[in-house]
Amino acid sequence: MIKYFKPSIFVLSTIPFLIISYKIIFNKLGPEPVKEITHFTGEWTLIFICLTLAMSPLKKLTNLNFWVRVRRMLGLFVFFYASLHLLTYVGIDYRFSWQPIFDDVVKKKYIFVGFAAWLLLIPLTLTSSQKMMLLLKQNWKKLHRLIYVIAILGSLHFVWLSKTIYFKPLIYFVIITFLLFLRINFKRIFNK
Numbered sequence: 001m002i003k004y005f006k007p008s009i010f011v012l013s014t015i016p017f018l019i020i021s022y023k024i025i026f027n028k029l030g031p032e033p034v035k036e037i038t039h040f041t042g043e044w045t046l047i048f049i050c051l052t053l054a055m056s057p058l059k060k061l062t063n064l065n066f067w068v069r070v071r072r073m074l075g076l077f078v079f080f081y082a083s084l085h086l087l088t089y090v091g092i093d094y095r096f097s098w099q100p101i102f103d104d105v106v107k108k109k110y111i112f113v114g115f116a117a118w119l120l121l122i123p124l125t126l127t128s129s130q131k132m133m134l135l136l137k138q139n140w141k142k143l144h145r146l147i148y149v150i151a152i153l154g155s156l157h158f159v160w161l162s163k164t165i166y167f168k169p170l171i172y173f174v175i176i177t178f179l180l181f182l183r184i185n186f187k188r189i190f191n192k
């Protein structure tokens, strides 16, 4: 049973990609196709961030190790969906016109934090392998704490880009804050 856990999570994680590909191929994106792809990929990036952050608390809660076995894979899906999201914006929305993209990054704070989050995902993706884990030793753990910063930047990006409807972004913000709160090592803080 455990044997099928990781492959099943992999297959499930590709479903959002299959859904958006289907919508693109069969012209089912609605009246604002670029917006639809941006929103879909952006939201799934945030969902995968939440799932990645939830694995350690689930391990503690259930005393089962298999949750952390899929954490790395879920983290790679964060990068995958974030890159699709960025590519939609850079390639489809702006057709690779670098000057207006650059202007957006420096002038719009929600683009700035989104872009910063994506940049921070690069070192995590490059060092995600077992080999890099062994090579970087203690520094690997420190480096991979960047996922907390990425999670905060990602949820801020969503709050700042939503001009009127705050409900959904705030839900993610609360979930992420709660998941980060669970990671605080109170024993270490209070024993000092």
Ligand code: HEM
Pocket: 038, 039, 040, 041, 042, 043, 044, 045, 046, 049, 082, 085, 086, 089, 111, 114, 115, 116, 117, 118, 150, 154, 155, 157, 158, 161
């Ligand atoms: C970890 C990185 C990121 C996360 C978690 C993220 C998440 C999101 C989310 C949740 C949305 C809104 C989806 C909805 O309305 O349902 C969104 C929209 C958007 N994101 Fe991102 N994003 C990230 C990175 C980026 C980057 C790098 C860019 C571009 C440089 C970007 C540009 C946009 C734009 C243009 C929108 C649509 C804004 C609008 O509605 O007008 N995002 N993103």
